[in-house]
Amino acid sequence: MSTDLKTRRKHTLIQLAVLSVFCLLLAMVGRFIRGRNFELSTFYYRDENPKGMHVVWEDAEMPVEKLEFEDKRIYMTLRPEKPGDYTLSLYNEDEEFLYFDRIYVTPLGTAYSEMTGNFTGDTAVVVAITLFFAGLSIICIRNFIRLKGPSFYSYDSILTIGVGIFASVTTIMLLNVSIRRIWDPWNYSMLSVYSSVAGAGQTFVMSTLPVVVIFAILLIISNTALLRHERFRVQNVLGLGIGFLLILSEGFLFFFLNRNFSGSTQELRIHETINSVLGTAFSYFECILAGAVICGIRAAKHVPSYDQDYILILGCGFRKDGSLPPLLRGRVDKAVDFWEKQKAETGKEAVLIPSGGQGGDEIMAEAEAMYRYMRTERNVPESAIMREDQSKNTYQNMDFSKKLIRKREGIDRKTNTIFVTTNYHVFRSGVWAGLAGLSAEGLGSRTKWWFW
Structure with a gap:
């Protein structure tokens, strides 16, 4: 490994470390600002104020700082004081059931709602993760543009621009999630955030499927013409193999992600997890493939300076x-x-x-x-x-x-x-x-x- 490549990797790792520390501190500050208060909200279908609202705890209890009704929504602020599991039910004065949730409190006082997926300081975490991927995309693309001379010819270059593209796509998705979470946190809960993130890879793969298939077909056509004009060699049929592999992979993923599923809740979660992992993995692969194409084109079009020995x-x-x-x-x-x-x-x-x-x-x-x-x-x-x-x-x-x-x-x-x-x-x-x-x-x- 060349000294220049080692130096470049070292600088990149330092940049990523600084970015990671910054985003982590941002998430911690957001969590600190929220303090011990934990807010919950639920939609109420009637226009009139549900009178006599009160919380009934199953076993352990925690203080309820605020409980009010406004614009067809019920808002409550809890103040966890001890770690543990809490189960609450909300009723009106006629003992009509309004809301149910399980709250888990960590030893550090962070509360998590099973019903909504929300946790103390969650918005700050979403923003921090968005900024991390935005920073990662800037670091990678900036480093790729700066690559000059012999140091450009390295598989690190493909990885750098490929990760940069992947991080940019992820940033766009997370930016939409962050804005929706900040703008309307009660209607766009963290469970919605998790669902959007989990499905992003599948959405990207389905969106780029026509482009990948066209690329694969062109690769097959090009390789077929090559075999007609040149003698048979193993390297002359690699394009055929890659082209057919891309088409088969995209076809498998398309039918797998769009097939109907029936089963238990646990089986559904496993199915969705597999879909999410496959979508993310294929998205990453497509970005790396795009990086390889970009590197090939950039190398082919480069003209060195006229000072050669x-x-x-x-x-x-x-x-x-x-x-x-x-x-x-x-x-x-x-x-x-x-x-x-x-x-x-x-x-x-x-x-x-x-x-x-x-x-x-x-x-x-x-x-x-x-x-x-x-x-x-x-x-x-x-x-x-x-x-x-x-x-x-x-x-x-x-x-x-x-x-x-x-x-x-x-x-x-x-x-x-x-x-x-x-x-x-x-x-x-x-x-x-x-x-x-x-x-x-x-x-x-x-x-x-x-x-x-």
Whole structure:
């Protein structure tokens, strides 16, 4: 793991710790402000004042500070003094039943209503949780935008923007919940809050289902076209597998979440819990998937600064006569174009490193094929080319090229390096560069749409 990545993770953890402490203190302050008073309210269907209202306790009792009627609602304020379980029933002077509830009081004096789900200081907790996810989304998105250079090419980047998207969606949902809880706390109880939060993942998945299915279909179409134009390889069918898996997963979730259910109260709670967990998990997965797409597009469109010392070109298969197919020629042309533009604008001449060994069915190393093309078709001087002709995969491309650069420059000298590959391959290649210890930015060449 690079020092930069460790530092970035450390800073993020510090930011999250500060955010968590702030939100926790906010919830504690809200709880402290409420004191020991605990308020309850219930709707009363008649217009007239229910006279002679009184509370009957089953066993243990607690003081009733206020009991009044206003606008078809009965309000009562209790003052828990001892921890324990309390059962109350509310009647009018004619002993007509008005309200029933069980109150649980913790040793710290926090009261919880079984009927409404409300507890002492609950609104402050809802607001604090909303602010936490809002802060999390700001931290993640801000950190993602700030990612520059080689440090961008990391799976941490996908996680950062994916979590940022998930936190943003969660914030929007919680903001609606918080506003409703603050604006109308009696009609929007904490049980309603719990229900909204539990169903948010399901709502998000159902809302995004058409987008995910369309994305999966496009992925299948693209991969099918790829197989028609390219030879069969395991990596060339991954898109098909992912596409069908997405469709099957979304179909399963759709029917599971919308199926009719009958059973006991306990079975219903288990069923709803499973629905909530599945909805949240799928929502998180979709956000991470969106993060991966965003990282891929950002990497493909990035253009490094024109102050490079080395330009590494990642090889791939070529024709039997040694000529370059469009895919590889596009990479080499992109690298040489960058090399020429940098030289014209800054006067600095970088060294081009065609990288790729010889496969079992190839007449020469990929590096040699690229070298010949640059010399004959693009008129690049031999002094500007340094071949790396031993690598067999992307990791070795990066590792062996790094060793050539260090051998030429010395271990301690810092150099600016970029690698050139096909646009869809830039981010993944950047990850391999980081794993190989090569500090380099990527530059993508265009390719046919089906490679995506």
